Amino acid sequence: MISYRKILCSAVAAAALLAGPALAEEKPASLGVGVFSFTSGGTAAYGKPGRDAAELMIERINAKGGIGGVPLSATYVDEGQGTEGVIAEYRKLAGDAATQVMIAALSSGNCMALAPVSNQMKIPTVGWNCDTHQLYLKDAHPYFFRPNGNTVPEFVAYAAYLIAVKPDVKRIAIINPDYAFGHDAAKIFTSAIKAFKPDVEVVAELFPKLGAGTYQTEISRLTAARPDVIFSNLWGGDLENFVRQASPRGLFRSSQAILALGESSMQNVQIPDGVIVGVLGDGWWMSPDAAANPETKEFADAYKAKYGKWPVFPAMKMANSFLYVQAAYEKAMAGNGGKWPSREEVAGAMKGSEVKTLTGTMQTRADNDGVVDQIIGVTAKADGHDGPVIGDMVRYKGADLMPPAGEDPIAWIGTLAADLPAKLPQPGSYK
Numbered sequence: 001m002i003s004y005r006k007i008l009c010s011a012v013a014a015a016a017l018l019a020g021p022a023l024a025e026e027k028p029a030s031l032g033v034g035v036f037s038f039t040s041g042g043t044a045a046y047g048k049p050g051r052d053a054a055e056l057m058i059e060r061i062n063a064k065g066g067i068g069g070v071p072l073s074a075t076y077v078d079e080g081q082g083t084e085g086v087i088a089e090y091r092k093l094a095g096d097a098a099t100q101v102m103i104a105a106l107s108s109g110n111c112m113a114l115a116p117v118s119n120q121m122k123i124p125t126v127g128w129n130c131d132t133h134q135l136y137l138k139d140a141h142p143y144f145f146r147p148n149g150n151t152v153p154e155f156v157a158y159a160a161y162l163i164a165v166k167p168d169v170k171r172i173a174i175i176n177p178d179y180a181f182g183h184d185a186a187k188i189f190t191s192a193i194k195a196f197k198p199d200v201e202v203v204a205e206l207f208p209k210l211g212a213g214t215y216q217t218e219i220s221r222l223t224a225a226r227p228d229v230i231f232s233n234l235w236g237g238d239l240e241n242f243v244r245q246a247s248p249r250g251l252f253r254s255s256q257a258i259l260a261l262g263e264s265s266m267q268n269v270q271i272p273d274g275v276i277v278g279v280l281g282d283g284w285w286m287s288p289d290a291a292a293n294p295e296t297k298e299f300a301d302a303y304k305a306k307y308g309k310w311p312v313f314p315a316m317k318m319a320n321s322f323l324y325v326q327a328a329y330e331k332a333m334a335g336n337g338g339k340w341p342s343r344e345e346v347a348g349a350m351k352g353s354e355v356k357t358l359t360g361t362m363q364t365r366a367d368n369d370g371v372v373d374q375i376i377g378v379t380a381k382a383d384g385h386d387g388p389v390i391g392d393m394v395r396y397k398g399a400d401l402m403p404p405a406g407e408d409p410i411a412w413i414g415t416l417a418a419d420l421p422a423k424l425p426q427p428g429s430y431k
Contacts, residue, residue, distance in 0.1 A: 104125055147324045289359065
């Protein structure tokens with residue numbers, strides 16, 4: 001016999017099942033967005049600009065009527081709580097029908113952990129900053145999209161730039177954070193350098209833990225190694241502490257430094273002139289393409305007015321991610337007669353999309369990875385600026401530095417021709 005309690009439970013369950021998909025296809029009161037970034041700890045120096053940009057973009061989109069007439073409403077999650085907490089928060093948000101899309105995450109490790117969960121929960125997720133090339137290496141993630149490129153073009157670009165400006169380099173040293181992002185970058189950069197110049201010697205590889213705070217031991221080891229070039233993808237508070245401690249000891253005078261994420265800290269710490277820096281993709285700072293886009297100028301001016309600083313590249317990546325989401329909704333609605341799209345329809349609209357962003361144009365590949373250009377330059381002084389700017393810039397086409405989808409990236413780097421840097425645009429050509 002079926003009890004009244006069982007009948008009641010079945011009715012409630014059936015109602016819940018009907019409510020989820022039905023509500024997802026009706027125009028909601030607001031478009032819930034889960035936004036993940038670091039807002040605590042030393043990594044907040046990098047993550048907070050992303051959070052700030054999210055708030056500003058939501059204000060700007062809502063002021064223009066939202067997306068399809070629906071205002072955006074964000075729930076912010078601090079990645080500083082650790083991956084287990086991030087996954088729990090993600091699952092909670094994804095289980096709520098009010099949350100229809102995620103912009104997550106900053107940490108490559110968190111993206112690796114969240115990508116399979118996005119598949120399970122069937123919620124479109126935009127990896128706004130994570131860039132490990134391992135994300136799509138083994139598994140497909142149909143609901144996880146990365147519109148900001150990955151570590152392969154990012155760090156091959158640095159190797160090409162270095163060979164172009166310092167063709168006589170013999171000895172390089174590495175100081176990167178001790179997790180996937182740091183180890184991936186070291187492998188990619190050194191593999192590319194050896195493809196371009198096989199006689200280069202790696203004289204030191206140092207991997208201090210994330211958030212180490214003090215780098216005096218590493219600075220002593222780097223000084224003793226006497227490298228021609230020091231490459232680092234330290235970031236956030238770690239990068240700023242490293243610069244503050246290394247500058248007085250003359251490290252930037254004795255070796256050519258490459259600070260891959262240096263642009264994000266130029267307003268917080270005095271990076272000496274002549275340091276090679278970049279934005280891990282295309283960016284805003286001194287970019288002619290960005291300067292020619294009125295929307296970019298409006299965003300940058302509004303950001304400066306609201307937060308007192310110019311937007312660094314994490315802020316631009318976050319802003320671009322909102323434009324990516326907006327473009328997907330508009331495409332999905334255009335394809336279904338103007339009805340509010342389901343999560344599945346939004347994910348479908350992201351596939352293969354080409355989106356004009358504040359910093360350029362990005363293309364989503366068949367594997368959901370993004371192709372964006374790479375901008376690199378050196379720190380320099382300029383009239384009208386209190387701190388350093390980026391000079392001698394080059395803009396590499398992202399497609400020229402990306403391995404084909406599905407191909408082992410490290411093996412692909414090994415096939416790069418030694419004369420590739422000479423065939424690419426040259427430093428100083430992007431002006």
